[in-house]
Amino acid sequence: MVRLAALTMLLTVCALLLAVCAGCGSKLAGPAGAGDPYFPQMGNGGYDVLDYNIDLTVDPAAGPVDGTVLVRAAATQDLDSFDLDFVGLHVKSVQVDGRAARFERKGQELIISPPVRLRAGSTFDTLVAYSGTPQPLHAADGSILGWQRSGDTIFTLDEPEGAATWFPVNDTPLDKATYTFRITVPEGYVAAANGVLAQNIANGAGQTFVWQMKEPMASYLAAVAIGKLVLKEPQDPSGVPIRNYFAEGLADAATKAFASTGDVLAYYIDTFGPYPFESYGVAVPDADTQGAMENQTLSLFGRNVVEKDMTDPTGDAIFLSHELAHQWFGDSVTLAHWSDIWLNEGFATYCSWLWIGHSQGKAAFDKQVSDARDAVVSQKWPAPGKAPANDLFNGGVYDRGALTLHAVRLTVGDDAFFRILRTWADRYRYKNVTTADFVSLVQEISGKDLHALIDSWLYDSTMPALPGGGL
Numbered sequence: 001m002v003r004l005a006a007l008t009m010l011l012t013v014c015a016l017l018l019a020v021c022a023g024c025g026s027k028l029a030g031p032a033g034a035g036d037p038y039f040p041q042m043g044n045g046g047y048d049v050l051d052y053n054i055d056l057t058v059d060p061a062a063g064p065v066d067g068t069v070l071v072r073a074a075a076t077q078d079l080d081s082f083d084l085d086f087v088g089l090h091v092k093s094v095q096v097d098g099r100a101a102r103f104e105r106k107g108q109e110l111i112i113s114p115p116v117r118l119r120a121g122s123t124f125d126t127l128v129a130y131s132g133t134p135q136p137l138h139a140a141d142g143s144i145l146g147w148q149r150s151g152d153t154i155f156t157l158d159e160p161e162g163a164a165t166w167f168p169v170n171d172t173p174l175d176k177a178t179y180t181f182r183i184t185v186p187e188g189y190v191a192a193a194n195g196v197l198a199q200n201i202a203n204g205a206g207q208t209f210v211w212q213m214k215e216p217m218a219s220y221l222a223a224v225a226i227g228k229l230v231l232k233e234p235q236d237p238s239g240v241p242i243r244n245y246f247a248e249g250l251a252d253a254a255t256k257a258f259a260s261t262g263d264v265l266a267y268y269i270d271t272f273g274p275y276p277f278e279s280y281g282v283a284v285p286d287a288d289t290q291g292a293m294e295n296q297t298l299s300l301f302g303r304n305v306v307e308k309d310m311t312d313p314t315g316d317a318i319f320l321s322h323e324l325a326h327q328w329f330g331d332s333v334t335l336a337h338w339s340d341i342w343l344n345e346g347f348a349t350y351c352s353w354l355w356i357g358h359s360q361g362k363a364a365f366d367k368q369v370s371d372a373r374d375a376v377v378s379q380k381w382p383a384p385g386k387a388p389a390n391d392l393f394n395g396g397v398y399d400r401g402a403l404t405l406h407a408v409r410l411t412v413g414d415d416a417f418f419r420i421l422r423t424w425a426d427r428y429r430y431k432n433v434t435t436a437d438f439v440s441l442v443q444e445i446s447g448k449d450l451h452a453l454i455d456s457w458l459y460d461s462t463m464p465a466l467p468g469g470g471l
């Protein structure tokens with residue numbers, strides 16, 4: 001009896017010890033980065049986001065924002081803690097699956113410890129409530145990224161790392177997700193975002209605009225534009241609804257500047273295959289910007305771009321066709337690593353040359369090619385492959401990146417080249433790509449191994465001559 005009691009006690013102690021060990025064993029933390037060598041802190045590991053539900057109440061004239069973001073994700077490992085990227089602002093509370101979670105902030109990481117371990121494969125909801133006035137980032141190349149305000153106009157320009165200035169995010173192009181935006185603004189203001197407008201609800205003294213992006217989207221393409229905007233819906237000959245949001249005072253100039261959108265869309269659909277999203281349009285806020293940006297279904301152009309003559313053949317017609325081409329190449333088919341930025345910018349540049357050639361003739365196309373060659377030589381841009389991390393968007397990525405595609409085309413011929421573009425858009429729709437994927441697709445379609453040619457175009461310090469010596 002006594003011995004049995006002693007044995008039972010021993011067993012109980014063992015069981016207790018085991019239970020304690022399981023509870024206090026090493027903590028399972030999701031990695032604080034997604035593995036991009038250029039931006040090691042961007043993105044996170046341990047989970048895969050499925051959907052963001054971003055609810056923002058914005059006072060555009062004053063600046064502050066009240067936000068709740070619901071991130072639905074699937075754990076890819078057991079997790080005691082995981083990170084979201086989030087910069088600035090005040091985090092009021094975090095809940096995971098409806099229960100309060102501990103959180104701390106370190107640099108750009110919002111580190112969240114849910115009350116119970118998340119199991120690999122399970123889906124979990126993280127709700128982050130926050131407030132404050134978002135502050136943009138100043139990137140290494142001098143560009144201003146993230147949430148920006150000019151007077152009572154607000155817009156976002158996120159590529160590559162601005163998204164975290166306005167919502168908690170797994171900020172890596174590798175983790176595409178669907179999005180819903182619910183943006184409440186005061187009466188008289190309009191809020192545009194990616195996707196389609198699902199609802200527009202009168203809400204006390206204001207208005208709530210609900211936008212849905214139902215196709216997968218990389219976080220750097222998430223966009224909001226708020227202001228006294230007017231909606232213009234031009235003809236959509238190819239059946240893709242076009243909705244443009246122009247600042248009131250710019251509406252006439254912008255309507256003219258973007259008049260050819262439907263034609264470019266039709267030409268691209270013909271050349272690259274179906275438009276990958278449900279709608280397209282541009283936002284032109286009443287503010288100057290440092291360039292145009294291909295936000296998914298809603299490219300952003302600054303006042304300064306529109307006030308130039310966009311119909312000037314040697315001028316900014318190129319912008320319109322460039323950002324639209326990105327919807328296929330960049331947005332739908334997205335780089336996996338930032339060092340492959342030429343896969344976005346070289347492609348979009350080449351597509352805009354194709355449009356120029358289609359709409360203005362061969363001489364206009366040839367001029368794009370020779371101007372680009374001259375610029376690469378005179379500007380001494382670095383080779384476009386593995387562009388410097390602190391100068392990702394240098395001109396060589398655009399011009400020599402596009403010339404790389406031209407060199408491929410001159411080598412494989414038009415038929416194979418356009419099949420390569422169409423297959424690229426189709427096979428990798430909503431996915432991520434690397435330069436190696438492109439090299440192998442070229443080989444698959446053309447039967448030629450262009451590895452060495454593409455390498456020298458992308459990585460040699462001196463730009464090669466175009467095949468055949470000519471244009």
Ligand code: TRP
Nearest residue numbers: 157159160290291292293294393
């Ligand atoms: N992707 C843009 C283009 O199509 C360039 C760009 C990158 C950009 N980051 C930006 C433009 C930030 C404005 C702001 O060329």
Ligand code: ZN
Nearest residue numbers: 322326345348
């Ligand atoms: Zn571009």
